[in-house]
Amino acid sequence: MQERRVDVAIIGAGSAGLGAYSAARAHTDSVILIEGGPYGTTCARVGCMPSKLLIAAAETAHHVRDASAYGVHIDGDINVNGRDVMARVKRERDHFVEGVIDSVDNIDAEQRIRGHATFESPDTLLIDDHTRIHAERIVIATGSSPDYPGFLKAAGERLVTNDDIFYWDDLPESIAVFGPGVVGLELAQALSRLGVRVRMFGVNGTIGPISDPDIRDYADRYFNEEFYLDPEADTRNVAHVDDRVEVTFVERDSQREVTERFDYLLATTGRPPNIKGLDIDRACLRMHEDLPVFDRYTLQCQRRDGTPASIFIAGDANTELPLLHEASDEGHLAGDNAGRYPDIRAGHRRSMLTVVFTDPQIATTGQTWAEIEQRDSDSYAIGEVDFKEQGRARVMRQNHGLLRVYGEQGSGLFLGAEMFGPQAEHLAHLLAWCHQQRMTVAQMLEMPFYHPCLEEGLRTALRDLNAALRMGPAMARHYMENGPGS
Ligand SMILES: Cc1cc2nc3c(=O)[nH]c(=O)nc-3n(C[C@H](O)[C@H](O)[C@H](O)COP(=O)(O)OP(=O)(O)OC[C@H]3O[C@@H](n4cnc5c(N)ncnc54)[C@H](O)[C@@H]3O)c2cc1C
Numbered sequence: 001m002q003e004r005r006v007d008v009a010i011i012g013a014g015s016a017g018l019g020a021y022s023a024a025r026a027h028t029d030s031v032i033l034i035e036g037g038p039y040g041t042t043c044a045r046v047g048c049m050p051s052k053l054l055i056a057a058a059e060t061a062h063h064v065r066d067a068s069a070y071g072v073h074i075d076g077d078i079n080v081n082g083r084d085v086m087a088r089v090k091r092e093r094d095h096f097v098e099g100v101i102d103s104v105d106n107i108d109a110e111q112r113i114r115g116h117a118t119f120e121s122p123d124t125l126l127i128d129d130h131t132r133i134h135a136e137r138i139v140i141a142t143g144s145s146p147d148y149p150g151f152l153k154a155a156g157e158r159l160v161t162n163d164d165i166f167y168w169d170d171l172p173e174s175i176a177v178f179g180p181g182v183v184g185l186e187l188a189q190a191l192s193r194l195g196v197r198v199r200m201f202g203v204n205g206t207i208g209p210i211s212d213p214d215i216r217d218y219a220d221r222y223f224n225e226e227f228y229l230d231p232e233a234d235t236r237n238v239a240h241v242d243d244r245v246e247v248t249f250v251e252r253d254s255q256r257e258v259t260e261r262f263d264y265l266l267a268t269t270g271r272p273p274n275i276k277g278l279d280i281d282r283a284c285l286r287m288h289e290d291l292p293v294f295d296r297y298t299l300q301c302q303r304r305d306g307t308p309a310s311i312f313i314a315g316d317a318n319t320e321l322p323l324l325h326e327a328s329d330e331g332h333l334a335g336d337n338a339g340r341y342p343d344i345r346a347g348h349r350r351s352m353l354t355v356v357f358t359d360p361q362i363a364t365t366g367q368t369w370a371e372i373e374q375r376d377s378d379s380y381a382i383g384e385v386d387f388k389e390q391g392r393a394r395v396m397r398q399n400h401g402l403l404r405v406y407g408e409q410g411s412g413l414f415l416g417a418e419m420f421g422p423q424a425e426h427l428a429h430l431l432a433w434c435h436q437q438r439m440t441v442a443q444m445l446e447m448p449f450y451h452p453c454l455e456e457g458l459r460t461a462l463r464d465l466n467a468a469l470r471m472g473p474a475m476a477r478h479y480m481e482n483g484p485g486s
């Protein structure tokens with residue numbers, strides 16, 4: 001067994017771990033980055049990037065199919081070639097992975113090590129059975145992994161997760177998707193638009209990160225126009241039959257028990273943090289529901305007696321906001337604090353922003369409806385816009401969706417928003433920036449709004465909210481002052 005002594009050890013060379021490495025290096029050369037799996041990060045290999053590549057192909061197929069509605073007729077059959085689709089997904093994915101691997105290659109070989117890390121004590125890590133690392137400070141940046149309930153294992157080899165599908169050479173004919181969360185919705189709609197027969201099953205009625213019931217119901221109706229989605233499914237059986245998957249379920253509308261066969265069962269039922277495999281009990285940390293207790297501003301964990309530990313936790317591993325930009329921010333913060341320990345600093349945390357790349361997109365920012373409705377009912381107000389009559393959305397045949405904005409009575413502060421709407425990624429950024437600047441709804445309405453743009457829909461929702469806050473005039477219907485459809 002080799003023995004090493006370092007100032008800072010970082011477990012995991014994903015997006016958070018790489019950020020932690022560069023921040024810790026600003027304080028000391030005595031840093032080691034430990035990776036137990038392949039280099040390349042979850043985001044580039046099996047996450048953000050390949051999923052967006054598959055969605056890009058699906059959007060293209062969708063636009064081509066929709067072209068005749070504009071009078072643009074594409075003669076002949078539209079042929080989605082699954083092998084070509086997957087070849088591009090993998091080629092571009094590999095390009096992104098190579099970029100990450102290049103940056104890892106630039107790290108001094110002495111400062112990185114391959115192998116699975118476990119705690120031997122609060123300041124000692126074992127790397128497989130070949131190295132013992134004594135580290136003054138440790139950053140846990142081990143990410144998360146797909147997990148699924150036991151009954152899905154009956155699908156045998158036909159059970160797949162996001163770790164598998166971006167290695168496919170071709171598209172399947174059919175797929176049953178369990179879990180209408182963020183991963184599931186993006187993949188189910190993309191596969192459906194690429195011609196795959198999709199059925200999607202949930203358990204508790206939730207759809208993605210939407211907590212606002214009006215938006216959830218809208219999204220439920222909309223997705224069901226494209227593919228079968230039952231967010232509260234009654235699944236009776238899953239079996240592996242003739243090298244396919246057989247799912248028996250109660251069909252949503254007919255309430256009949258139906259048995260259908262699929263090529264694959266895709267489990268997108270959540271991604272718990274990679275904490276269990278760390279022998280975390282030997283780190284002697286204070287735990288809550290199997291996770292180390294940590295401070296979100298410093299990412300520092302606590303010892304069992306409640307005093308600060310020299311262990312930090314960043315990225316999906318801490319489960320707070322399992323998103324790429326948060327993993328990267330948290331990695332830098334944890335690495336900086338591990339480097340400067342014990343003189344640690346509170347880091348800047350941004351306003352919450354999530355985007356789901358379905359069509360229409362789902363986005364949330366600031367406080368969610370679930371947080372808002374915890375308040376006294378007379379302390380907030382809600383404004384909304386339905387995109388059905390929104391001018392630019394109608395021009396683009398993207399006039400579907402609902403945007404709801406929340407504001408504080410008395411102060412007029414903008415509190416947050418949830419939306420299911422066209423190009424919501426852009427509207428959500430504007431709203432997140434206003435939220436972080438702590439703007440009032442009235443201040444937001446003082447900003448320029450170009451015509452004809454989707455942002456005019458946002459202005460309608462803000463005017464509606466300002467009126468509900470009793471800080472602006474009541475909404476006028478068919479108000480044409482700002483141009484048609486605004
Ligand atoms: C299909 C999919 C689509 C996504 N799309 C988006 C998106 O569009 N936008 C967005 O913001 N986010 C998206 N995400 C989420 C985003 O990918 C993650 O939040 C982000 O990659 C987390 O980074 P991380 O560094 O915490 O984890 P990772 O990148 O997973 O890094 C953790 C690393 O730790 C290693 N490791 C684990 N345990 C050990 C151990 N004991 N010893 C040594 N090494 C270990 C792992 O091998 C891994 O390399 C998506 C996720 C998925 C699955």
Ligand SMILES: NC(=O)c1ccc[n+]([C@@H]2O[C@H](COP(=O)([O-])OP(=O)(O)OC[C@H]3O[C@@H](n4cnc5c(N)ncnc54)[C@H](O)[C@@H]3O)[C@@H](O)[C@H]2O)c1
Binds near residue numbers: 181204208356
């Ligand atoms: N666009 C993005 O930013 C993006 C894309 C993908 C993933 N991510 C990140 O990855 C995280 C993990 O995503 P995820 O979709 O794996 O998890 P998730 O927690 O978002 O969704 C899991 C879904 O599975 C459902 N579910 C649980 N048990 C089930 C069962 N037995 N049968 C059917 N459904 C069941 C849950 O109700 C939920 O809807 C997200 O929280 C997100 O932060 C982000």
